[in-house]
Amino acid sequence: EAGVTQSPTHLIKTRGQQVTLRCSPISGHTSVYWYQQALGLGLQFLLWYDEGEERNRGNFPPRFSGRQFPNYSSELNVNALELEDSALYLCASSFLSHRGLIPRPSNTEAFFGQGTRLTVV
Amino acid sequence: AQTVTQSQPEMSVQEAETVTLSCTYDTSESDYYLFWYKQPPSRQMILVIRQEAYKQQNATENRFSVNFQKAAKSFSLKISDSQLGDAAMYFCAYRSGVQGAQKLVFGQGTRLTINP
Numbered sequence: 001e002a003g004v005t006q007s008p009t010h011l012i013k014t015r016g017q018q019v020t021l022r023c024s025p026i027s028g029h030t031s032v033y034w035y036q037q038a039l040g041l042g043l044q045f046l047l048w049y050d051e052g053e054e055r056n057r058g059n060f061p062p063r064f065s066g067r068q069f070p071n072y073s074s075e076l077n078v079n080a081l082e083l084e085d086s087a088l089y090l091c092a093s094s095f096l097s098h099r100g101l102i103p104r105p106s107n108t109e110a111f112f113g114q115g116t117r118l119t120v121v
Numbered sequence: 122a123q124t125v126t127q128s129q130p131e132m133s134v135q136e137a138e139t140v141t142l143s144c145t146y147d148t149s150e151s152d153y154y155l156f157w158y159k160q161p162p163s164r165q166m167i168l169v170i171r172q173e174a175y176k177q178q179n180a181t182e183n184r185f186s187v188n189f190q191k192a193a194k195s196f197s198l199k200i201s202d203s204q205l206g207d208a209a210m211y212f213c214a215y216r217s218g219v220q221g222a223q224k225l226v227f228g229q230g231t232r233l234t235i236n237p
Contacts, residue, residue: 043227056224112166
């Protein structure tokens with residue numbers, strides 16, 4: 001069974017440009033999470049998508065956005081790139097049980113992809 | 122907001138010896154989950170071990186075990202019989218049990234070196 005896949009693996013962009021990163025979750029997983037791992041700053045939560053909707057957002061400016069498609073794959077878009085956006089962007093997926101409109105937490109872990117290394121010059 | 126602190130930026134251990142990585146967290150919630158993730162040079166985050174806060178028994182996975190002290194908000198990882206393949210960054214992480222709050226909150230990480 002394929003794990004979480006991310007593309008591209010590496011990317012170099014110029015300041016001010018826009019970039020799109022892609023993530024395919026494990027089959028059967030409905031939730032996708034995006035994290036930024038900048039040098040010396042640990043992993044910071046960016047976005048959480050579940051069943052096509054944005055469920056939660058970290059403390060990042062609006063130029064960080066994304067979406068989740070009907071097949072549960074996801075894109076992370078970053079507009080007006082800045083030098084400090086250089087980081088490893090990690091995507092993770094998990095399965096949630098759904099009762100009502102809000103996903104219920106479970107003890108299922110999140111599985112991570114290998115990340116996209118973005119360098120802004 | 123919840124926070125996770127790993128006070129050891131780097132640790133080293135001799136192969137076959139035992140090492141303990143420290144982690145403390147801060148939360149006002151009673152329902153949550155704690156995790157240790159390993160990140161080797163390949164960059165992929167790999168789950169090492171998981172602990173549910175409502176369970177008093179410490180989790181174990183082969184050579185990996187935790188010391189979960191809920192009152193002290195401490196969650197240390199013990200690696201026994203260290204192997205060269207254990208060399209990696211180790212991250213402690215917290216996840217709320219609150220409905221709709223699925224994000225992981227990570228510590229800053231501990232770089233573990235295994236000396237042959």
